[in-house]
Each structure stands twice: as C-alpha cells, then as structure tokens.
Amino acid sequence: xxHHQNPQPQYQHALLTPLATPLQRDFFLPAPxxxxxxxxxxxxVRILDGEQLTGxxxxxxxxxxxxxxxxxxxxxxxxxxxxxxGPPGHAYVYFIYGMxxxxxxxxxxSGHAGCVLIRALEPLSGLATMARLRRQPASRPHLLTSxxxxxxxxxxxxxxxxxxxxxxxxxxxxxxxDDGFRPAQxxxxxxxxxxxxADHPARFVIPxxxxxxxxx
DNA sequence: AAGCGGATCGTCT
DNA sequence: GACGATCCGCTTG
Numbered sequence: 333x334x335h336h337q338n339p340q341p342q343y344q345h346a347l348l349t350p351l352a353t354p355l356q357r358d359f360f361l362p363a364p365x366x367x368x369x370x371x372x373x374x375x376x377v378r379i380l381d382g383e384q385l386t387g388x389x390x391x392x393x394x395x396x397x398x399x400x401x402x403x404x405x406x407x408x409x410x411x412x413x414x415x416x417x418g419p420p421g422h423a424y425v426y427f428i429y430g431m432x433x434x435x436x437x438x439x440x441x442s443g444h445a446g447c448v449l450i451r452a453l454e455p456l457s458g459l460a461t462m463a464r465l466r467r468q469p470a471s472r473p474h475l476l477t478s479x480x481x482x483x484x485x486x487x488x489x490x491x492x493x494x495x496x497x498x499x500x501x502x503x504x505x506x507x508x509x510d511d512g513f514r515p516a517q518x519x520x521x522x523x524x525x526x527x528x529x530a531d532h533p534a535r536f537v538i539p540x541x542x543x544x545x546x547x548x
Numbered sequence: 549a550a551g552c553g554g555a556t557c558g559t560c561t
Numbered sequence: 562g563a564c565g566a567t568c569c570g571c572t573t574g
Contacts, residue, residue, distance in 0.1 A: 393566070395566075402566070403566085404566080426566085428565060428566070428567065429565060429567050429568080430565090430567095431567070431568075432568070436566090449566055451566085479567070479568070480566070480567075481567045481568060482567085482568075523566070525565085525566055526565095526566055527565090545567095
C-alpha cells in the first residue's frame with residue numbers, strides 16, 4: 333500500500349489465494365457458451381466491510397441475444413437490460429419473482445447482448461458472513477450458494493449495489509479471478525426454470541460438485 | 549423423494 | 562394487469 337516498488341499485484345485487496353489474477357476484458361469477448369464454459373472453476377471475489385468473500389463457480393448458463401427467446405435481451409434493449417448491450421465483463425443484475433437477485437456477466441463486444449448467468453458457487457472464504465446474510469446456520473455450506481438467488485443473497489449482491497459494475501476491476505468490491513484451477517470435466521444440460529427454448533443445452537456444470545443448484 | 553403453492557414487485561404489454 | 566433465468570416450507574407417498 334505504502335510502497336510503490338513492490339512488483340506484487342497493485343490492487344488494494346490482496347487475494348486470499350495469492351496466485352490468483354483478475355480476469356481480463358478479453359476473457360469475456362467470446363460467445364456466451366464459450367464464456368460460460370471458461371468461467372467454470374474461476375473465482376468470484378466479493379469485498380464486504382473489508383472482508384473477502386470468495387467462491388468457485390461450479391454452474392453457469394449461457395444466454396444469447398436477439399436469437400434466444402429465453403434471454404432478457406431477446407426483445408431488444410430496455411432500461412432494465414441495457415448493460416447487456418454494453419462492453420463485456422460487466423455485471424448484469426436483475427430482480428426476479430419479487431424477491432431474488434441474479435448475477436450475470438456480460439460478454440461479446442458492445443452491441444451484442446450475450447451474457448452468462450452464474451448459478452452456483454462452491455463457497456471458499458467468508459462462510460460465516462454468507463450464512464448470516466442468508467439467515468441460515470453456518471453448518472450447511474452446500475445451502476449457501478447453490479442457486480442464482482442464494483449466491484446473490486450470500487454475497488449481498490443487489491441491483492442497486494452491483495448492476496453495471498466492472499467485473500475485471502480488482503479494486504472493485506466485486507470481481508472475477510483465476511487461481512489456476514481447471515475442472516477435470518464439464519457436463520452440459522438444458523437451462524433451468526425457463527419456458528422458451530427449454531431444450532437448448534446451455535447449462536454448464538462441474539459434474540458431481542456438491543454445490544450445484546440441482547444434481548445432474 | 550418429489551411435487552405444490554405462496555411470497556412479492558419490477559418490468560413490459 | 563400478468564408474469565418471471567427463485568426459494569422455501571409443507572404435503573404426500
């Protein structure tokens with residue numbers, strides 16, 4: 333902090349996992365299904381009151397643009413979904429069912445509205461805080477972040493707080509990082525909870541993870 | 549173990 | 562005015 337000659341990472345919050353590096357903008361440039369696969373095994377880092385909450389992504393879904401009836405971008409740009417039409421690597425947070433938030437990472441270049449829904453994490457640090465935010469006992473880690481609404485609650489992600497934030501900014505309170513972990517296998521299934529294009533295989537999971545929103 | 553309904557409100561028709 | 566990229570608790574088997 334006080335030194336400028338230190339060659340170590342310059343961002344303000346040293347990562348709990350020392351060798352992790354923030355994801356760069358070009359990571360989010362490819363099509364949503366490519367990014368959804370690539371995000372499996374990556375870290376989400378959330379800074380809350382100086383505490384570092386982290387989790388490893390174990391489940392994602394790809395949503396496309398004007399050609400995907402299940403996507404929020406399908407009907408074109410609106411006030412709600414405008415982040416999707418902007419530059420890649422930004423958080424699109426929406427409010428659903430009057431009660432829950434869901435976190436997406438925008439991808440593809442500006443003007444193309446692809447995104448990846450983050451559906452489940454393996455919690456790695458800050459589990460006590462996550463449990464408090466979830467209002468559940470800390471003794472059930474597999475219930476903390478095993479669903480898109482749960483993980484937003486566990487990380488205190490809301491639309492007001494996080495929509496539009498830059499997920500490549502390591503000085504921000506929410507960003508993505510790579511600690512070198514690579515999933516041994518990846519499984520693909522249809523997306524969950526949608527009525528249109530319900531058979532399209534665009535859900536990606538690390539098989540047999542205990543932290544999926546649903547088992548395979 | 550699986551299925552059902554209630555909660556609850558921003559967004560778009 | 563209807564619905565939804567969800568979650569939880571209760572019921573049934």
